[in-house]
Amino acid sequence: MSKATPSSNSRLRPAIPVTCGLAALVGLLxxxxxxxxxxxxxxxxxxxxxxxxxxxxxxFGEEVVAESAERLxxxxxxxxxxxxxxxxxxxxxxxxxxxxxxxxRDIGLFVHTPDRCWTQGGWKLQAVEPTFVEATVHGVPMVFxxxxxxxxGHRELVYxxxxxxxxxxxxxxxxxxxxxLKYQVERSGSGRDGRxxxxxxxxxxxxxxxxxxxxxxxxxxxxxxxxRISTTLRGGDLGQADAALLAFLPLWxxxxxxxxxLAAWRESQS
Numbered sequence: 001m002s003k004a005t006p007s008s009n010s011r012l013r014p015a016i017p018v019t020c021g022l023a024a025l026v027g028l029l030x031x032x033x034x035x036x037x038x039x040x041x042x043x044x045x046x047x048x049x050x051x052x053x054x055x056x057x058x059x060f061g062e063e064v065v066a067e068s069a070e071r072l073x074x075x076x077x078x079x080x081x082x083x084x085x086x087x088x089x090x091x092x093x094x095x096x097x098x099x100x101x102x103x104x105r106d107i108g109l110f111v112h113t114p115d116r117c118w119t120q121g122g123w124k125l126q127a128v129e130p131t132f133v134e135a136t137v138h139g140v141p142m143v144f145x146x147x148x149x150x151x152x153g154h155r156e157l158v159y160x161x162x163x164x165x166x167x168x169x170x171x172x173x174x175x176x177x178x179x180x181l182k183y184q185v186e187r188s189g190s191g192r193d194g195r196x197x198x199x200x201x202x203x204x205x206x207x208x209x210x211x212x213x214x215x216x217x218x219x220x221x222x223x224x225x226x227x228r229i230s231t232t233l234r235g236g237d238l239g240q241a242d243a244a245l246l247a248f249l250p251l252w253x254x255x256x257x258x259x260x261x262l263a264a265w266r267e268s269q270s
Contacts, residue, residue, distance in 0.1 A: 049225060
């Protein structure tokens with residue numbers, strides 16, 4: 001058996017601290033999220049927003065979520081339906097997705113916002129101001145993105161927002177907005193959005209959400225909920241549509257204890 005010569009040993013010695021240093025760096029990067037993303041909003045209680053189907057003066061009909069959308073969302077719980085006012089026939093469409101678990105291999109629940117999904121589905125994004133609204137839902141202060149989507153002669157006012165860890169997001173969900181507005185991505189025969197994907201890679205707004213979460217030290221991963229609500233614009237009256245959505249949010253959504261619902265879901269899976 002050959003023995004290491006002095007010269008070979010001398011060449012190995014500098015490599016040892018380099019290897020150890022790289023290993024320590026990898027370990028630090030691996031552990032970094034667990035101690036950095038630990039902040040919470042001390043002024044806000046931790047809740048899930050639970051959907052109601054029985055609302056006085058409204059009738060409810062379930063709307064099926066497309067299989068392609070379900071695969072993207074990887075949600076543990078979905079709600080999708082339309083409410084019709086029995087008096088003036090106003091229709092409000094409501095959707096929410098909850099993810100009680102977190103898997104780094106799954107696409108983020110907030111990645112495919114309507115700015116991306118609806119435009120890929122053939123809708124056109126019409127620029128309107130303001131681009132977001134603030135609403136308090138049963139004591140929970142939330143920021144909802146505000147959009148108008150157009151398809152043929154149909155115009156829909158859409159609000160969407162979310163919660164992470166049972167608390168309002170410390171960042172907006174506008175990361176797909178600028179690319180969608182510029183290029184109005186259309187669905188191709190392959191289902192890919194080609195040019196839009198490349199533009200998102202170099203769009204500062206797209207990556208801003210990650211930076212905002214880093215500064216706020218609020219988790220990107222973990223239990224989360226996405227909320228979307230919309231209504232048809234009748235006669236182009238945005239003010240009336242805004243009022244309808246803001247009034248309906250607390251009728252449809254009810255706060256439930258974050259830890260209790262999470263524990264109940266885990267028990268149901270065991």
